[in-house]
Amino acid sequence: MAVGPAQEVVSSAERDRLGLDVWPDTALGVLNDGSGKYRFFSTGTPGSRAPQKVITTSGTLNAPASGGITSSQQVTGVPSGFDYAGGGPVYRDANSGLVLQMLHLERPYGSDPSKFYTELDLGRVDPATGKVTRLGAIVRPHAVFADAQKTQTTIDLGAPSFSVTKVGSTSYLYVYFADASADTSGHVSFSGLSVARASLSSVLAAAKQGKVGSWNKYSDGEWTQPALGGASADINAGRPMAWAPGTARGDGRTIMVAGVSPHEMVLSTSVDGVSGWSARHPLWRDPDMFDAYPTVVADSGTPGNPGTTFFVYYTQWQSPSPDWSKARLMRRTVRCTQGTSGTDVALVRYSNGSHHQVTTGPAPTGYHEEGRWYLRSAQESGTVPLYGCRNGQDDQFLYKEADCGGSQFAIVQTEGWIYTARPSNPSVPLYRCHITGVGDHFVSTQPDCEAPGNANVVQEGLLGYALTH
Structure with a gap:
């Protein structure tokens, strides 16, 4: 669902x-x-x-x-x-x-x-x-x-x-x-x-x-x-x-x-x-x-x-x-998505200069777009759901389990479904990244989270493969 x-x-x-x-x-x-x-x-x-x-x-x-x-x-x-x-x-x-x-x-x-x-x-x-x-x-x-x-x-x-x-x-x-x-x-x-x-x-x-x-x-x-x-x-x-x-x-x-x-x-x-x-x-x-x-x-x-x-x-x-x-x-x-046909939904990475938000929802006020990929709107073979979660007021992150990892975290919404392996359509890997010094999460197509050698930027794992248009 x-x-x-x-x-x-x-x-x-x-x-x-x-x-x-x-x-x-x-x-x-x-x-x-x-x-x-x-x-x-x-x-x-x-x-x-x-x-x-x-x-x-x-x-x-x-x-x-x-x-x-x-x-x-x-x-x-x-x-x-x-x-x-x-x-x-x-x-x-x-x-x-x-x-x-x-x-x-x-x-x-x-x-x-x-x-x-x-x-x-x-x-x-x-x-x-x-x-x-x-x-x-x-x-x-x-x-x-x-x-x-x-x-x-x-x-x-x-x-x-x-x-x-x-x-x-x-x-x-x-x-x-x-x-x-x-x-x-x-x-x-x-x-x-x-x-x-x-x-x-x-x-x-x-x-x-x-x-x-x-x-x-x-x-x-x-x-x-x-x-x-x-x-x-x-x-x-x-x-x-x-x-x-x-x-x-x-x-x-x-x-x-x-x-x-x-x-x-x-x-x-x-x-x-x-x-x-x-x-x-x-x-x-x-x-x-x-x-x-x-x-x-x-x-x-x-x-x-x-x-x-x-x-x-x-x-x-x-x-x-x-x-x-x-x-x-x-x-x-x-x-309820079981048995329904999915469509592509845009997953967008936004930034306001100090924090990121990655969501399929509306653009947050004061943020600009930094990247765009696509999830599926319903489950299909080879996909798992992604959930929008939040730690405190500003640290929004994506998670592959509906509980967002613990009762201290907000469950915001279901973002969509991401492929667990490369599909036949054009796609890129998405990694979850964490800037530890400021408590900020974002996603990146790069395993080094676009910050090679920076100890304050930590890659927290592969989320899956998102489609590109």
């Missing part, structure tokens, strides 16, 4: 201008209204003071708030005892137009609002007014409130997306979360990933009656445990998550994007949405930022049914820890 660079789609300044305080505080719900227009749902806290509101903005996939705020309303019907009630991900029934929303409710253990217990509820959205009515709870942790309260352990189920998965002739709504269990002393343990489901037809029928129907967790190979407090299997054991995942179903597989830390997102897939999850593939890493709430969105058509190219939206705080004054909405483009 190829992952594009980070794109800012709602800036911190635009949030301030629109009064989008503490937003987006959940994963997004997205509805396609046609003609390139979309609605986006997430939770915000106007004035940074409770109560929370479900905020709807209108815009495009490139600019989700360009049409402004169309609705900002509290969830109605929330029981007492909860101090947070928000909503984000949505599902719209194509036949009836009924819109369901995932609701996230928090119940504090005491006076500290940062220590809480959550449940997932189902809401119904009035498409005309944006009003969200709570229908009822659908998922609670296996750990009961009284046991978790003993150790004040926060249990955050997130606000997961709805994934429509067909099993035989029946379509189900799947929701994914990290379940929690507690012993009688209050010690809480979490699953890597758990799942609950209900048949789509039963959910829609119940919602039309103002109810939620019966949901069940997957446990011991069966869907017999009640989703309200039942036990669940760990279907992705040994792979903990920092946040609730973003999931979507398309092209015969479930796509899951999850944070393995507040700074790094990874992707894995499963054919049946339960078993056989693929190895986690790093998508991006921002060591100096705090990223959360990934939402997988198709680049066209039904937002929750992605094809080979899709977007991942996420909230980013431009700081190592959450700071809502520095929050913005970001987006990455992910392109």
Whole structure:
């Protein structure tokens, strides 16, 4: 797969201008209204003071708030005892137009609002007014409130997306979360990933009656445990998550994007949405930022049914820890390249006189071109991927592994695919070079990195063979 660079789609300044305080505080719900227009749902806290509101903005996939705020309303019907009630991900029934929303409710253990217990509820959205009515709870942790309260352990189920998965002739709504269990002393343990489901037809029928129907967790190979407090299997054991995942179903597989830390997102897939999850593939890493709430969105058509190219939206705080004054909405483009035809993409070496950048992306401001070669845009026989990485703010370098060599380095984007041996077309070798004195990397066609005898310029190995035009 190829992952594009980070794109800012709602800036911190635009949030301030629109009064989008503490937003987006959940994963997004997205509805396609046609003609390139979309609605986006997430939770915000106007004035940074409770109560929370479900905020709807209108815009495009490139600019989700360009049409402004169309609705900002509290969830109605929330029981007492909860101090947070928000909503984000949505599902719209194509036949009836009924819109369901995932609701996230928090119940504090005491006076500290940062220590809480959550449940997932189902809401119904009035498409005309944006009003969200709570229908009822659908998922609670296996750990009961009284046991978790003993150790004040926060249990955050997130606000997961709805994934429509067909099993035989029946379509189900799947929701994914990290379940929690507690012993009688209050010690809480979490699953890597758990799942609950209900048949789509039963959910829609119940919602039309103002109810939620019966949901069940997957446990011991069966869907017999009640989703309200039942036990669940760990279907992705040994792979903990920092946040609730973003999931979507398309092209015969479930796509899951999850944070393995507040700074790094990874992707894995499963054919049946339960078993056989693929190895986690790093998508991006921002060591100096705090990223959360990934939402997988198709680049066209039904937002929750992605094809080979899709977007991942996420909230980013431009700081190592959450700071809502520095929050913005970001987006990455992910392109599944297996089985696709590649084209040549230009890999350009730029310099500003003191540092280099080598990228297939846009020319950085203040830099001039020093060399140009070509990679392939998709994998083909005899090629390996090259990734754009960064050490600190200025030292950009290329790497042949998706992890960029360690968690301290930023994963910027997939640059393309380079040949491991000379192809039949005209090509040159590319070596990675390092100027140790200033902490700067570049690439060169020369094994001496164009600096014979200079001990401060070190060749770090052959990257491969790039095409020339």
